Amino acid sequence: MNRLFEIIRRDLRLALRQGSDSVMVVTFFVLTVILFPFGIGPEANILERVSPGVLWVTALLASMLSLDRLFQADYEDGSLELLALTPTALEVLVIGKVAAHWLTTGLPLMVAAPVLAVLLHMNADGFLALLATMLIGTPILSLIGAMGAALVLGARRGGVLLSLLVLPLYIPVLIFGVGAIDAAIQGLETGAQLLLMGGILLAALPLAPLAAAAAVRQARE
Amino acid sequence: MLGLSTPSGFVRFAKAVSPWLWVASALLIGGGLYFALLVSPADYQQGQTVRIMYIHVPSAWLGMMGYSVMALSSAAALIWKNPLADLVAKASAPVGACFTFLCLATGSLWGKPMWGTWWAWDARLTSMLILLFLYFGYIALQNAFDDPGRGARAAAILALAGFVNVPVIKFSVDWWKTLHQPASLMKMSGPALHPSMLTPLLLMVAGFTCFYVAVLMVRVRSEILAAKIRALRLSEIHSVQAAGVADGVAG
Numbered sequence: 446m447n448r449l450f451e452i453i454r455r456d457l458r459l460a461l462r463q464g465s466d467s468v469m470v471v472t473f474f475v476l477t478v479i480l481f482p483f484g485i486g487p488e489a490n491i492l493e494r495v496s497p498g499v500l501w502v503t504a505l506l507a508s509m510l511s512l513d514r515l516f517q518a519d520y521e522d523g524s525l526e527l528l529a530l531t532p533t534a535l536e537v538l539v540i541g542k543v544a545a546h547w548l549t550t551g552l553p554l555m556v557a558a559p560v561l562a563v564l565l566h567m568n569a570d571g572f573l574a575l576l577a578t579m580l581i582g583t584p585i586l587s588l589i590g591a592m593g594a595a596l597v598l599g600a601r602r603g604g605v606l607l608s609l610l611v612l613p614l615y616i617p618v619l620i621f622g623v624g625a626i627d628a629a630i631q632g633l634e635t636g637a638q639l640l641l642m643g644g645i646l647l648a649a650l651p652l653a654p655l656a657a658a659a660a661v662r663q664a665r666e
Numbered sequence: 667m668l669g670l671s672t673p674s675g676f677v678r679f680a681k682a683v684s685p686w687l688w689v690a691s692a693l694l695i696g697g698g699l700y701f702a703l704l705v706s707p708a709d710y711q712q713g714q715t716v717r718i719m720y721i722h723v724p725s726a727w728l729g730m731m732g733y734s735v736m737a738l739s740s741a742a743a744l745i746w747k748n749p750l751a752d753l754v755a756k757a758s759a760p761v762g763a764c765f766t767f768l769c770l771a772t773g774s775l776w777g778k779p780m781w782g783t784w785w786a787w788d789a790r791l792t793s794m795l796i797l798l799f800l801y802f803g804y805i806a807l808q809n810a811f812d813d814p815g816r817g818a819r820a821a822a823i824l825a826l827a828g829f830v831n832v833p834v835i836k837f838s839v840d841w842w843k844t845l846h847q848p849a850s851l852m853k854m855s856g857p858a859l860h861p862s863m864l865t866p867l868l869l870m871v872a873g874f875t876c877f878y879v880a881v882l883m884v885r886v887r888s889e890i891l892a893a894k895i896r897a898l899r900l901s902e903i904h905s906v907q908a909a910g911v912a913d914g915v916a917g
Contacts, residue, residue: 592827596820600810609806610824613799613831616792656823659744663819 448533452541453548460549466511467549471557474507478561489566496565497626500575501582504554505615508586511550512611513604515542515594516661529665535658543584543591543654551583567630574629574639578622581642588646588653589614595660617645673750673890680883687880694873701866718776720866724874725769726794730832732762732878733797736804737829740822750886752818753893755825756808757885761878763801770794781845789838790846793831800828 460466481499485491519525528538558579559572567575593611597603625638702720709716736758742751773791774784785791804821811817839848859867 592823596807596824597810599816600807600820601812602810606803606806606810609799610803613796613803614827616796652827656827660820660823663816663823666816 448531449537449541449544452528452533452538453545456542456545457548460545466514467553470507470511470550471553473510474503474554474557475561477503477506478565481565493566493568496562496567497571497575497623497630499565500558500561500567501578501619501622501626504558504579504583505586505612505619507554508550508583509590509608509611511546512590512594512607513597515546515591516598516664517594517603520598520664525661526665529661535661536654539591539595539654539657539661543587543657546591547584547587551579551587554583555579570632571626571630574626574635577635577639578625578642581639581646582618582622585618585642585646585649586615588649592653592657592660595657595664598661598664618642621645671748671750673753673893676750677887677890680887684880684883687876687883691873691876691880694869694876696873698866698869698873701869706862706866712780715776715779716863718772720870722769722772722776723867724871725765725772727871728874728878729762729766729769729794729797730835731875732758732765733801733825733829733832735882736762737825737832740825743818744822744826752815752822753886753889754882755822756818757882757889759801759804759808761881761885763798763805765874765878766794766798766801770798786845788845789842790835793835793838796831797835800824800831804828 478499481495482492485495516525519528529535555576558575562572562575590611593607593614596610597607600606621638621642625635625642628635628638698720702717706717708714736755739751739754739758742748743755770791773794777786778784804825807824808817808821811820839846
């Protein structure tokens, strides 16, 4: 447990001191969302209709931006090798890195989302659902993304490849996330979608670190 | 099992079985097409377009089976480090991807006159499209590394992760209220098809499956040969280098 927190602390410290990863992710999120009123016109009713989808799609893309930092930098400078040599299980290392990734990308995205929802004229009934789906959904994105990021270690053109691997697996999160917000805006129950997302999170929580750890192990061979 | 788990045993088995598989798939597909196009009746609602089904359903079945074969042999490759399983998974991917594409293409050809649209964002169609992208991701990941062994192992993990999609495709018509019709072949209560349509469909499914296995065997054999050529080239380079070193010492 201590080691887990140590890894989270290390990654957070690196993220804070090395640069503006989270700032870039949030800036990307805000900028791409702002593009939509220009692209599809500023009519409030159209923007309101598409706002859940726009917010979730751009959040997916934004959270993917920082994925290649998850293992790639450590892989290149050799610290991944040293981390893997410590007695800590590789799975624990992955969970720590995923947690740090979520704290530096998922959480800022969640904070920025309601502000952008206001810009897109989203109905206030959807705000709570938006926050709830983001809270459950963004950790899933980090978990699945960690698996993808570990798989492309050492690959040619890893960044492009990563999006090809990860985006199809992100689709369920997108479907249920947008579904829950839409239901809330129409005044319907959101429990089913949130429970399904919770189920995905509970399944990804043990499985994705296992797969990511296996991939890291193979990258070191 | 028949010495099938080693490459040389597989090559022997494939050489013996392949001709029969080709003959069987030609006969089954030929007979199936005869029944499908000439003997079986047109549907009372769909008219002649129902005949697209005889290509569409077997393609969908093989698209999913191709992925299942890929995922199972990837698991075998990861667990037992079986060199043949890697090759089977690698060989299955492009074939399965082609069948998945064929399924989507024939489906949209059928959808235009029947549903009035080439494409609908329905659960079955969408999950099949995701399957196609999973195939693409698998193939791309496999070819992204300089070391083919590393590519195979990374792709194997991805194949297992993507396997969650296969049951979603199968049950999507039951879980969601979809435009796509529910299962009529694989049902607990038996197939809901008239024998005049069931016969050609089953013939086509069997024929397509034989064809898939035959193509898989050709691909695996060529992969084995390619690996042998790679090994020969490497040993040639090594022997030339060794000779060069020996010359250097002598000089």
